[in-house]
Amino acid sequence: MNIKTVADTLDLTIDTIRYYERIGVVPPVQRDKNGYRDYQVGDINRLFVAKVLRNAGLSIESLVEYAALEQVSDNPLAAQKELLQEQLDRLNLKLKEIERTRDLLQYKVDTFDERMDQRNRKDIEVEKLWETYHL
Structure with missing residues:
Protein backbone atom coordinates (compact mmCIF):
# COMPACT_ATOMS: atom_id res chain seq x y z
CA MET A 1 0.00 0.00 0.00
CA SER A 73 16.93 -5.29 24.56
CA ASP A 74 17.84 -8.90 25.33
CA ASN A 75 14.17 -9.59 25.88
CA PRO A 76 12.34 -6.96 23.80
CA LEU A 77 8.86 -8.42 24.28
CA ALA A 78 9.08 -8.30 28.07
CA ALA A 79 10.55 -4.79 27.99
CA GLN A 80 7.88 -3.57 25.57
CA LYS A 81 5.14 -5.13 27.67
CA GLU A 82 6.50 -3.41 30.78
CA LEU A 83 6.56 -0.04 29.01
CA LEU A 84 3.00 -0.57 27.76
CA GLN A 85 1.86 -1.55 31.27
CA GLU A 86 3.38 1.63 32.73
CA GLN A 87 1.59 3.71 30.13
CA LEU A 88 -1.66 1.84 30.74
CA ASP A 89 -1.37 2.52 34.48
CA ARG A 90 -0.85 6.24 33.81
CA LEU A 91 -3.79 6.31 31.42
CA ASN A 92 -6.05 4.57 33.94
CA LEU A 93 -5.16 7.20 36.55
CA LYS A 94 -5.92 9.95 34.05
CA LEU A 95 -9.26 8.31 33.23
CA LYS A 96 -10.19 8.32 36.92
CA GLU A 97 -9.38 12.03 37.08
CA ILE A 98 -11.48 12.69 34.00
CA GLU A 99 -14.41 10.66 35.42
CA ARG A 100 -14.29 12.62 38.69
CA THR A 101 -14.20 15.88 36.76
CA ARG A 102 -17.12 14.74 34.61
CA ASP A 103 -19.10 13.82 37.76
CA LEU A 104 -18.47 17.27 39.25
CA LEU A 105 -19.49 19.00 36.05
CA GLN A 106 -22.62 16.87 35.79
CA TYR A 107 -23.51 17.75 39.38
CA LYS A 108 -22.95 21.47 38.69
CA VAL A 109 -25.18 21.31 35.60
CA ASP A 110 -27.88 19.24 37.34
CA THR A 111 -28.07 21.58 40.35
CA PHE A 112 -27.38 24.86 38.59
CA ASP A 113 -30.93 26.25 38.64
CA GLU A 114 -31.45 25.26 42.26
CA ARG A 115 -28.17 26.87 43.31
CA MET A 116 -29.01 30.07 41.42
CA ASP A 117 -32.37 30.24 43.20
CA GLN A 118 -30.65 29.84 46.56
CA ARG A 119 -27.63 32.08 46.03
CA ASN A 120 -29.09 35.10 47.80
CA ARG A 121 -30.50 33.22 50.76
CA LYS A 122 -28.49 33.62 53.94
CA ASP A 123 -29.59 30.40 55.63
CA ILE A 124 -28.15 28.03 53.01
CA GLU A 125 -24.96 26.26 53.99
CA VAL A 126 -22.40 26.27 51.23
CA GLU A 127 -21.30 22.75 50.45
CA LYS A 128 -17.66 21.72 50.46
CA LEU A 129 -17.22 20.36 46.98
CA TRP A 130 -13.62 19.31 47.62
CA GLU A 131 -14.82 16.81 50.22
CA THR A 132 -17.20 15.12 47.78
CA TYR A 133 -15.22 15.39 44.55
CA HIS A 134 -11.60 14.52 45.30
CA LEU A 135 -9.85 15.68 42.16
Whole structure:
Protein backbone atom coordinates (compact mmCIF):
# COMPACT_ATOMS: atom_id res chain seq x y z
CA MET A 1 0.00 0.00 0.00
CA ASN A 2 1.39 3.46 -0.82
CA ILE A 3 1.88 6.25 1.72
CA LYS A 4 -1.10 8.31 0.54
CA THR A 5 -3.47 5.38 0.96
CA VAL A 6 -2.05 4.65 4.42
CA ALA A 7 -2.38 8.32 5.38
CA ASP A 8 -6.01 8.37 4.25
CA THR A 9 -6.77 5.04 5.93
CA LEU A 10 -5.31 6.08 9.29
CA ASP A 11 -6.25 9.77 9.09
CA LEU A 12 -2.60 10.78 9.44
CA THR A 13 -0.65 13.22 7.35
CA ILE A 14 2.03 11.96 5.02
CA ASP A 15 4.47 14.22 6.88
CA THR A 16 3.58 12.55 10.20
CA ILE A 17 4.13 9.08 8.74
CA ARG A 18 7.52 10.09 7.34
CA TYR A 19 8.43 11.79 10.62
CA TYR A 20 7.55 8.66 12.63
CA GLU A 21 9.80 6.62 10.36
CA ARG A 22 12.64 9.17 10.44
CA ILE A 23 12.78 9.42 14.26
CA GLY A 24 12.27 5.71 14.89
CA VAL A 25 8.67 5.47 16.07
CA VAL A 26 8.27 2.87 13.34
CA PRO A 27 11.05 0.97 11.57
CA PRO A 28 11.97 1.84 8.00
CA VAL A 29 9.39 0.62 5.52
CA GLN A 30 10.20 -1.69 2.64
CA ARG A 31 10.52 0.08 -0.71
CA ASP A 32 9.28 -1.06 -4.08
CA LYS A 33 11.48 -1.26 -7.21
CA ASN A 34 10.91 2.47 -7.85
CA GLY A 35 11.96 3.45 -4.33
CA TYR A 36 8.45 4.21 -3.05
CA ARG A 37 7.41 3.04 0.40
CA ASP A 38 5.37 -0.16 0.20
CA TYR A 39 3.41 -0.55 3.43
CA GLN A 40 2.48 -4.01 4.63
CA VAL A 41 -0.13 -4.87 7.26
CA GLY A 42 2.47 -4.93 10.05
CA ASP A 43 3.70 -1.44 9.09
CA ILE A 44 0.16 -0.09 9.09
CA ASN A 45 -0.54 -1.72 12.45
CA ARG A 46 2.56 -0.05 13.94
CA LEU A 47 1.43 3.33 12.64
CA PHE A 48 -2.09 2.78 13.94
CA VAL A 49 -0.83 1.87 17.42
CA ALA A 50 1.48 4.89 17.41
CA LYS A 51 -1.43 7.15 16.47
CA VAL A 52 -3.70 5.74 19.17
CA LEU A 53 -0.98 5.96 21.83
CA ARG A 54 -0.17 9.56 20.84
CA ASN A 55 -3.86 10.47 20.99
CA ALA A 56 -3.94 8.98 24.50
CA GLY A 57 -1.12 11.28 25.55
CA LEU A 58 2.02 9.19 25.18
CA SER A 59 5.09 11.20 24.35
CA ILE A 60 7.04 10.80 21.15
CA GLU A 61 10.00 9.82 23.33
CA SER A 62 8.03 6.91 24.81
CA LEU A 63 7.04 5.73 21.34
CA VAL A 64 10.65 5.89 20.16
CA GLU A 65 11.76 4.03 23.29
CA TYR A 66 9.13 1.34 22.66
CA ALA A 67 10.31 0.86 19.07
CA ALA A 68 13.98 0.94 20.06
CA LEU A 69 13.51 -1.88 22.55
CA GLU A 70 13.36 -4.33 19.65
CA GLN A 71 16.94 -3.49 18.70
CA VAL A 72 18.63 -2.99 22.09
CA SER A 73 16.93 -5.29 24.56
CA ASP A 74 17.84 -8.90 25.33
CA ASN A 75 14.17 -9.59 25.88
CA PRO A 76 12.34 -6.96 23.80
CA LEU A 77 8.86 -8.42 24.28
CA ALA A 78 9.08 -8.30 28.07
CA ALA A 79 10.55 -4.79 27.99
CA GLN A 80 7.88 -3.57 25.57
CA LYS A 81 5.14 -5.13 27.67
CA GLU A 82 6.50 -3.41 30.78
CA LEU A 83 6.56 -0.04 29.01
CA LEU A 84 3.00 -0.57 27.76
CA GLN A 85 1.86 -1.55 31.27
CA GLU A 86 3.38 1.63 32.73
CA GLN A 87 1.59 3.71 30.13
CA LEU A 88 -1.66 1.84 30.74
CA ASP A 89 -1.37 2.52 34.48
CA ARG A 90 -0.85 6.24 33.81
CA LEU A 91 -3.79 6.31 31.42
CA ASN A 92 -6.05 4.57 33.94
CA LEU A 93 -5.16 7.20 36.55
CA LYS A 94 -5.92 9.95 34.05
CA LEU A 95 -9.26 8.31 33.23
CA LYS A 96 -10.19 8.32 36.92
CA GLU A 97 -9.38 12.03 37.08
CA ILE A 98 -11.48 12.69 34.00
CA GLU A 99 -14.41 10.66 35.42
CA ARG A 100 -14.29 12.62 38.69
CA THR A 101 -14.20 15.88 36.76
CA ARG A 102 -17.12 14.74 34.61
CA ASP A 103 -19.10 13.82 37.76
CA LEU A 104 -18.47 17.27 39.25
CA LEU A 105 -19.49 19.00 36.05
CA GLN A 106 -22.62 16.87 35.79
CA TYR A 107 -23.51 17.75 39.38
CA LYS A 108 -22.95 21.47 38.69
CA VAL A 109 -25.18 21.31 35.60
CA ASP A 110 -27.88 19.24 37.34
CA THR A 111 -28.07 21.58 40.35
CA PHE A 112 -27.38 24.86 38.59
CA ASP A 113 -30.93 26.25 38.64
CA GLU A 114 -31.45 25.26 42.26
CA ARG A 115 -28.17 26.87 43.31
CA MET A 116 -29.01 30.07 41.42
CA ASP A 117 -32.37 30.24 43.20
CA GLN A 118 -30.65 29.84 46.56
CA ARG A 119 -27.63 32.08 46.03
CA ASN A 120 -29.09 35.10 47.80
CA ARG A 121 -30.50 33.22 50.76
CA LYS A 122 -28.49 33.62 53.94
CA ASP A 123 -29.59 30.40 55.63
CA ILE A 124 -28.15 28.03 53.01
CA GLU A 125 -24.96 26.26 53.99
CA VAL A 126 -22.40 26.27 51.23
CA GLU A 127 -21.30 22.75 50.45
CA LYS A 128 -17.66 21.72 50.46
CA LEU A 129 -17.22 20.36 46.98
CA TRP A 130 -13.62 19.31 47.62
CA GLU A 131 -14.82 16.81 50.22
CA THR A 132 -17.20 15.12 47.78
CA TYR A 133 -15.22 15.39 44.55
CA HIS A 134 -11.60 14.52 45.30
CA LEU A 135 -9.85 15.68 42.16
